[in-house]
Amino acid sequence: MNANQRFAISVHALTLLASSSDPLTSEMIASSVDTNPVVIRRTMASLREHGLVESKSGAKGGWRLLREPKEIGLCEVYRSLDEVNVLAVHSHPNKHCPIGGNISGVLRSVFEDAQSEMEKALGNYTVADILNDVRRKANQ
Amino acid sequence: MNANQRFAISVHALTLLASSSDPLTSEMIASSVDTNPVVIRRTMASLREHGLVESKSGAKGGWRLLREPKEIGLCEVYRSLDEVNVLAVHSHPNKHCPIGGNISGVLRSVFEDAQSEMEKALGNYTVADILNDVRRKANQ
DNA sequence: GTATTCGTAACTATAATGGTTACAATTATG
């Protein structure tokens, strides 16, 4: 269904930042993610708007976390991206049909419930958890 | 993120079928959904492959449920569509970076967990529930 | 035999996404 990589890129970037004491440039993050620095800036811009990271222009600039990795839950990261809903209601059901005319609201409410459970599950993980798991894998 | 309407269309179609004693043609379902009959056939084909509905060609043909509406959970409907995962892992992280080289598996496992919670939430609703809710809305 | 209906391939239009280039603005540093 969805092939949007922004969330994965965001978690990857945050994990990198959590693993580093110094700020990292878009270039460095892009190299680890394997994409273009502009893609990183675009993605990180959303995280910055939500107060998760800070960026600095110019020489010795780059990105750094504004919070402890263990205080950044993945649910918040996900929500920072302002993605559209994972389950989409169809657009123009027939208003003159008893089902078509009334199903949109019902679906919306069910889909919201499902998505909210998904986000709750994401909230069980923090950036610190991801970094720990990654390091554990690295040591195998 | 995802703007795929197949799941919404499927639930809509199944609800319609649940509301009708006779089989419904792709044409009739398409009219309620407001789309083309071919889109309905394509979507319903997945549900048929998973034993949720049956289709019959020819005059007086059409679609009908193979199970009681209260025995069709939305999780099963969702899974019948073989959609890709709602949260996508990014494609080629840098294998030579300690983070990039190990994060894919970690993300996959977290994303699977989140999606599984979403599907579990969908499973709390059946087609009969949706039909009831739609009818309740219609009577307001 | 005819009308109805599904099955499916083929094609098109639209939109989302990511990648890329380019350049202005900002900043550290010598």
Place this chain on the structure above:
DNA sequence: CATAATTGTAACCATTATAGTTACGAATAC
């Protein structure tokens, strides 16, 4: 102050997913 490094952002392109559409063969009821 000059230079190099870095972000911000607009603009554009290529790819892909999606839905819509047409067309036609196969199946079926009557």
